Structures are given as structure tokens and as C-alpha cells.
Amino acid sequence: MSKDAFCYTFRFCCDPGFNDKAESESLLRFIEEAAIDDVAVFANVEELNTGHMDEAEQLIFLDLMRELQPKLAKLDVTLSVNHWHSIMHADLGKQLRKDQHFRRMVDVDGQEAALCVCPMDETWQQYMADMYARYAVLHPEIVWIEDDFRYHNHEPLHWGGCFCEEHMKLYNERLNETFSREEFVREVLKSGAPTKSRYIWLEACNEVLCKAAAGIEKAVHQVSPATRVGLMSSAPHIHAAEGRRWHQLLTSFAGENRMVDRIHLPGYTEGAAWNYLQNFNMVSMYCRALLPKDTLVYPELENYPYSRFAKSCRFTRFQLLSGLPLNMAGITIDLFDLNGNGIVFEEGYQHILQKTKPYLNKMSSLEVFCKEKKGVCVMVNETASYFLHTKKGKDMEELYPQEVFFAGLLPAMGIPVKYCTDSNIQGEVAAVCGQYFRSMKKEQIQQLFENNFIIMNADATETLLELGLGHLAGIESCTWHRQNMGDYAYEQVVNQREYCGIRTARASAVISCSDVIEVKYMNTENVDTYTAFYDSYRRFAFSGQVVVNDRALIYPFGNFNHSLDIPQMLLNSVRQAILQEIISKVRIDFPMVEKSPYLEPYCTVSEGKLYLYLVNGASDDVTGIRLKTGKMNFQKVTVHPSDNDEFTLECRIEDEVCVLPFDIPALETALLTFTE
Template identity: 30%
Template sequence: MDEVVLFLAAEEWNNGPLSSADMELWYNTIKHAKTLLEEAGLSVSLNPWATVLHCDRGRRFPEELDFSPMVSPSGVKAKATASFACPKWRKYISDLYGMFAKLNFRILWIEDDFRYHNHEPLDWGGDFSPLMIERFEKRIGVKTDRESIVRNILKPGEPHVWRREWLRTWSEAQIEVAMSIRDAVRSESSSEPILGLMSSRLEMHSIEGRDWTQLFAALSISGRVAHRPHFAGYSDGNGRDLAESSAMLDMQKNIRPPGTIVEPEIENFPFTRFSKSDSYTWIHMALAQLHGCDALLLDLFPVSGVTPSDYPEIGMFLDSCRSSLDWIAEHFPSTLQTRGAGIIWHPDSAKHIHTEKGVSMEELRPSMLSAARLLNSFGVAIQMRPGRINALFGNSAWTFSNEEIMSFLKGGLWIDAEAAAIFQERGFGRLIGIKHAGWWRREEFNYSIEEVAEPACGVRKGFRMNSNLFGKIARMEPVSKAVEWTSLITAEGERCGAALTVYENDLGGRTAVSAFPLGSEEHALVKCPYRQIIVQRMIQYLAGSEPEPVTVTGGAYLTPIDFAEADHRQIVVINGSVDPAKPRVRIPEGNRLEHAYLLRPLGKPENAPAKQITWFGGITVELEIPVPYLCIVVLFVK
């Protein structure tokens, strides 16, 4: 343990914004704690637990702090959560950071409540306060009100011009606060201070219009800034969720400047093994380390007022997992890059999405991770940036320019039914090989089964799989030269359209189109070994003459991650299923397996017996021992 990060007025000890008396008490307490920790040889950082505040939870503004509250889209006013546009709160928060900067911490963190979404009890969040509306009125030169703003930014169809301007108003307000905090910290600190930003899911920040480039620039001091990316849950989850966690770590590499200090938080709430087990804590630590993070911030001790001696098992846990984490850190530097099927997404998608009903801020939420989850769960390695082969699902298809879409269509591209409808509306229907004739809704038609029509998909003709759980399915037919790999049929066995088609277009690209709305209803796709075969065969088809991504079979929810740099290549497979598995890893462009290791939760790295099968263009590696739940296989490949 090299460092302690002190929380300021956190969780149970938070009663809303700090009064002047509370501020002085906390300052003296933190100062004393920092001195003791530094005398023990530890570095110290500080995390004020609240900026605008996460949620009210019975808290109130102190009488001396007459802050303007956040206001929800429906007009609900917060009682302890401040508006980003409130000048009194802005002075308060910059003064707070300036005051504690005098103590010269390594990093001063900004909590993830530095956001507009998720401020209970507000519906969705804020800030539709009068002060924010005044800023917006100055921008557009028109008097307006909250109801009109909400109605226009959520207007169905083509986005109203106000949406982009409203999101810019929000973004600029945040950036101004960030600059004010930065200036206060820089002015009051006598050391070389670093500001760090904790963030939430990128889909939610997209709804807020966050400008990541400008925000990190606003927080940078002497070219240095830190990031605490969100990537995993507070408590024990399901191993299949690790695919999304890996994708979230990878995608956030694209939003921060080079050289950013990256220190994810391994969250545990409401603390102890009753919330998150040692094994699940370890797998999250290991995953962050695999992605080359600089440090791990561990939520292990309850904040309700305990000492380390109250939980001796935490020290034993840290001792047990240190060797494996040090091993990962040695072999997985931040310079490694993921390789695989590209996932197409953009942080600004919410500005472009066409809403259907126009009643909820959630309609602006882009589909960013559904393709990543689906491909990883079927054993296909991914990268969270465009590549030679890509996947683009759901409403995110509205985001990209015609030129960008054309470039995607020149390679290999898998799109779902929602993206296909958008492509067709935008004039690209002839290049995707299908005609989208609208939707069958669940209670309007008895679609039921997906049936294999073409053995080229890797599964025998006539094999059937469930498609009964989707709320809607596209009425889709292939155009000439498109090949219908699977068909949609009713419970009576009547064909009612294509379910999956592949097509080589006039640009030389290859497309695969699913009739299912995977961007919004990915959970409704019933997974099975045969769908895995079809998806992996589809990826091979999309690759054409180019090498396809690494794939893995041998069990359910085996997540592959292909890391590479120059002539170094390290392939990771994580078992997210409770059942032990013997992974079979297909590695295009692989020449030789140099070594295989197995990492078990809390255990030391151990050799993993494996055999290599060589084929023209690559190798296949078969593990000869079962890989248990939450264990990691690492293959070093030349």
C-alpha cells in the first residue's frame, strides 16, 4: 500500500454542503490525519465527497449557504443539490478546493457527482434551474421556460436546434467550474498539484453534452491531470458482466489526453464481503491492471467510523492478491492496445439521436456497449474504436456523417435492425443488402423462431433458435445477391422474413444485418452455442481476405482480450461462467505460443498446460486444464 486517499464528509458523515464551522473542523481533522499518514511513509490524496452533491437523502443546504438548487426536467427542486449555474455555489466549491490545496495533496479528486444526471430524488437529474435557463436564453437570444426547453430538446424526429445549444450550455457551465477549481488549487498549493476527475458511464455523460477534451484541459495543471474511470458495479455481479467492464475501460482510453494518470476505483458499497466478495474484488482489480492502469483506488473499509483492526481480513486479502497484481502490472503496460472487431461509438451521440416519443431524457441515451457485450459474450475479441471489421448497433447510427458511414461500409460491418432502418432512411439501403419495411411489434404478430437457411453460417440448415422475447423485430427482406443465413418464422413454421443476411456491396465492403433491435434489446437475444458459431462465422465472413479477430470457444461467457504492441502479443481469456471451461483460442496471425499462465482469484500466477495447433494463417491454443470461474488465462504469443 503506497497511498491513502482521504474522503472529506463522505457517505454517512455527509450532511450536505459544509458550513464554515464544518469546513474548519474538517480542515483541521484532515490536516492531522495527513501528518500521521505521511509520518508512516504514505502518500496522501484527498477526495471531497461532494461537489454539487449526489442526492438529497434528507440533507439540506445550511442556512448560511443560500444556494440555488438543481431542478429536474419535470420541475422538482432539490433540497441539498446545487445548480452548476449558481454563483454562490461556484465560489463555495472553488474556495473549498483552494483551502484544502494548502495541505499539498498528491491528487485532489473531483467526485462523480460532478454531473447533471442521477441526483435523487430528481427525476433523471437536473439542471433545469432558472439560473441555467437564463444562461441558455442569453445563448439563443430568446426568452423561454423549462417546459419549452424540455419539449424541444426531446422533440421526436430530427433534433431541434435547441438540443445542441442546451447541451453546450450545460457543458460550458461545467467547464467554467472546473477552471475555477483549477485556478484556486494552483493558486493555494505550494507543491505541484494534480486534479483528478471521477466519471460515470459515457452514455450518461453524452446526454449531458460533456466535452471531454475541454473538460480535461480545464482541469490540467502544468499539463498533468488524473482520471478515475467508472467501469464496474458496487457489489457482486455476474461474471458475464466482466465483458462490459473490460469494454468500458478500453473505451475511456479514447476520451482522455495522452499521459493522463489513470486510477480506477474498485468500488464496494455498502462495504465488506457481504457486498462484494474477495474474489469479485480481485477480478475487478485484475481487469483494471490488465488495461494498464497506473494505480487502483480500493473501497474496502466502511466509512461509518472503524479502524483497520476491526477488519483484519482486509489486510490478509491484500497480502494474498498482491503477487498476481504485481505480475499483471509488470506484463501489461499502458502502451498495449486492444485488437479485435471494432465497436463504433461516439461521445457526442446524444446530440444527434432521433427520439420517438419525446417524453424522457433517457431517449437521448445512445447505444454504445451492446455490440461489445454481445461479441465478447460469444467469444470474439473487440477494440473500442473502429477497425477493419466493425459493429454499429442502435440509435448511435444517427451520429456519423455520410462520409463516415461510407467508410464503414467499405470494410466489414455488422449492424442491427435499428441501425439498418437509420441507414436506409439516410439513403444507404442499397449498400447493406436488405429492405427494411418497418416493425412487427410483439403484440401485433406471432414471430417466434430464428431458423437456419444457409449452412455457410456454420450450423445445419433447419436448426432453430428462440427469437420470441424481442419487443419488436424488423420486417426485413434481402435484396438480390444478398444471402439469407437465417430466417424468421412463426410458431406455425411460416417464414415471415430474413433474420440475418450477409452481403458484398458495390464498394467492396461486406455487411451483415440482423432483424433484431440489438442496440436496445440485446438482452432479448437468447444465447446458445449455435448462435455463437453463427456470430463467429459471420465475423470471419466480414473479414474477407483479412485476418479475423481472435475468437474463443469451449464454454459460455469466455471473454477474450487481444493486447498487442509492436512484436508483443498477450491474449487474455476470462471465464465469466460459473462452470469450469477448457478454452480453445483461435489466433489469426499467431506463429507460436511461448507461454501460458493461469491466474486464480487471490492466487499466484501458475503455468497452464496448453497445446498448439498450427494452421495456415495462425494457430489455435487449447488449454489442457479446466479454467474455473473468475479465473484468467494469459497467452504470450509470437
């Protein structure tokens, strides 16, 4: 749809009757100055939202779109539609209109929403389909479904729904039970092994949304077959707790067309770039991995609560550059107030968008991010919530899987990763976290250990033991030790090797660290102990990072606070050096960045070429790039820096390290193409 290889789709808010004349002019200027390719016009958005709007109100927005469309076409810009509500984000003190007889969503405590609806309500499903059919008359490029198309996060509901009477009837019918809501919720969350109720909850959630989606798809495509129906989605670990099956849901929306998803990008408000990247790797890249490969992805560049008080131009550029590993078709851009102020040229975002576009186009046309990925495999399963054993059995949050820890940790330490949704891999380094093993059959776990080198954190180790498969990693038992209880205070290197120029290096393990496990091994002869834990009196407590049988690294940290938690203490140069050494000993067909905290690598290969995209998420510029290359042998490297012209260097590798004499400034990136 885009005249450029990379599509800027601008989410445009104006308030018809208030500022539409002036704003239409502003929009045309912004398109030119910011190199916009597609405009998604907001209807009934956020601050100006009047609840589930009626046909008369929709007409006002349809008129606005109809007026804009030829003006956009003259500039070779397409029109899309950003209808702002489906189930409804939140009540916000509003109610259904008198003639809207939608059933409302009911939460885990039995509280009924005032405006957020039950997605199983057929009256509402029909209302949505009709609404989208009227947009389709304009033959827009994409009609978007907002991210309130979900069960969680509907203020003021506790977690979300839906546990209305009709839903309870459905659950009970399938269970052949007469559970009250309280009983059913208790069953879904019950500690220990998952119940039939859990299964029914997850299955029903997915089915109901797929049905609502299919209704919209049919309605749109009857009117405009070529229009794409795009879904705006949220964090995948939360969607897992509502049974989301990505392929099914996106197909339900897409029909015969390409699937379209607006992946959530973290950082509505600017924060430290390294912290942003952690979330990006654990949310956005995770989501990308769960989507069908050929899905058109337009992630969410959003500024909230607006203006450069919330986000700088510099950080906006960083999000554009660092988003490239998602293999984006483009990006959705939402930068200004949603109250009718319109486009604020004074902020200057148009200049940074214009300036960054050529690099995004260039990178997109090289098509490096769709190629085969290289790195440590981070094992994930979209159906993880079906298998999780909850601890307390009290909160819906206990259904969120914790499988992506290593996807946040390793890139920060210069180690590339790739998500892996298929456990049938061979000759890889596989990182396992949380209760991932529960989603596999015994034989599959055996094969995973037979064919790969496994890195597993404390929770994964405990899970393996609970499944009766500790022997695969030479483990007899394990015991948890709580942080800050005096059992351990630091980790100390015990293998007589030097790391970071320190002999017998130590890495702290209190306050900002985590709980750890003490492991009892079956046969101490095959155990290669890298570190041990000590208490404050310098007394040996128990072993720490250990490689067993050259097959598995026990990474003893775990019991993290939530699915996206990376205890700050674990990000540490000594721990980086140890991990890189262990991984490079196994096998290495991808480079790792030495030193340089938060210079994060994304690696792909194709036809004898190796591509390494480096994102500098640190506040320091990087001077001279040091890559641990293992036995890889490349002669030349071509560098495409985000802030400069491309150049080619000779690739000299000494002691399995390649030093490349160029800089990557803070918040900038470079694509390195290695050839033999």
C-alpha cells in the same frame, strides 16, 4: 506516486471525535496488511454528511489529514483527499446553511432541490475553489472531485437539472427566444430531428462544468502545482445526454498535470460475474475509450451496502483482475461503511488485496494493455446525443445513445472488441448499433462501407435507410416485427451448414429476445442468408442474419429496452458459432475463443507479439482453451495465469484452431503472449 507498479488507493472514512484515534491505528495496520500505496481521506462523507460544509467543519478534516500525513509518509504512502460533495449527490432531507446563498438546482418539472446546487452559481463555484485551495495546502497527491459533479441523478429531482431561472435565461439568450422551462424541455427532447435547443442545452452543460472545473484547478495549483485534480465519473452514455466532452472537462481539471479519472466500475453489490463483465465492457471500457489516452485511470472498486453480505473477497479479487484491460494506474478502494465504523478486519478484504497485488504489479509492469488493440471495432461518438432522433420526445433518457450493444455481446461470445471513436478506419470489422450513423457525414459513411466489413443491428439498419443510404448495404427497405406477437418464434439455420454439431440448428427468438426487422434486399443474388425466422407453426416468416455483398452483416435484432440491454436470448451457442464464422471469413488478425461462454478476450499487439488476456466470467472452470486463430501463425505461447506461475507451451494450430492444454478456474484470468 506509488511504490508499486499498480497503486492501491484506499478511501478512508473515520469520524473525527468519535473514533479517529483508534481508526488512525487501524489504518496503519490495514496499509501493511492490504499493501496500500495511497490513502484518500474522506471529508464529510455519505451518512455523516452535513450538507455543504463550512470552513470550521473543514478544519476538523484538515487536522485529521495533517495528523495522518507524516505517519503515512513513514510507510512510503501518499495522502490524497476525497472531499465527498460538489453539487451534492442528493438532498436526503438536508438544507443549505443559513449563510449559504447558493442557487439550487431545478429539474425538468420545475422542482427545486433543497441542497443540490446549480453548478452555474458563481458563489458556489468560488466556495468550491476556496475549499479545494485549503486542501491543497497539504500538498496531497490527488484531490478528488466526487461523481455528483454532473447534471443527472440528484434525488429527489426528476432526472436532474439544471432549469433554474438563470439557466433558462442563458438558454433563451442563446436561442433568442422566450421559452418557458416546459417549452424548452419539450424542444430539447422533441421527436425527430434535433432542434437548436438540444444543441444549446448540450453545449451549455459542458461549458458550465468546464468553468467550475477550471476554477478549482486554478485554486489548487496556485497553492500546490504538483497536486493532481481527479474526476470521479459515471456512465458515459448518461454523461452524453449532458453534453460531456471528456477531453475538455479533464483538461479543465488537470491544468498542466496529467489527467486523472476514476472510471465507474459496475457491481457495487455482487452479482453474476458474466453479468458484471457485460456492464464492465459497456460502461467502464467505453469510458476508457472516451478519455484521452494518457489519462491516469483509477477505477472504482466499491462495496455497497457494505460487508461480505454485499460482496465476497472472491468477487473483489475478480474485479481487480478483470479491470486490467482498462490500463489502470491503480484502483480506488471503498470497502467499508461510511458511518464511522471504520475498517472491519474481520471481513478479511486485506488478505485478498495483499494476495492479488503481485499479479497486478506484474501485469502493469508488462505494459500490455496500453498497446495497440485488436478486435471488432465498436463504433462510438461522444457527441451522439447531439444527433439522436428521439421517438416520444418525453424523457431525458431518450437522449442516451445506444451504441455499445456489441461491446457487451461479442466478448461474452469470445470475440474481442475495441472501441473506435474515429470512423476513418480501413480493413476492419466495424460493429454499428443504434443511431451511430447520424453522427457521420454521408461521405464518411460511404467510406466506412467501402473500406470495412460492417455488422449492424436493426436500429443501425433502419438509420442507414432513413439517411437514404440503404444501397450501401444492398437494402431497399425494412419492416419491424414486434416480439411475442406471433410473427416469429425462432431463428433457423438455412445455409445447409452445421453449427454446434446440430444440423439445421435453431435459436429461439421469443420472450427474452427482442424485436427484429424484416429486410427487403435490392439484389438477392448477392445475399448470403445464414438464418431465417419462423413462426410456431414452422412457417417461414422472413430472413434473419444475412451477409450482403460480402460487405455487411445485417444483425436483425434491435429496439432494446435501454443503452445497456443485451436480451438474454441472444447469448446462445448457435448464434456464437454463426457470428464467429462470419467474422473469421472476413479477415482475422485476432483470435476468438471457441465454446466456453463468458471466457472473455482482450487482445493487443506489439512488435510481433500478440497478447490475449482471458477473463473467466463463468461459474464453470475452463479446461483446455480453444482459440480460432484463422491464418495467424505463432510458434509459442507464454501463459501468466492469475492463480499460478508462468509457463510456456508450443502452439499447434490445426484447421485454424489452436487448443492449449491448461485451465482457467472460474473468476480467474490468464495473460497469453504469442510469439512467432
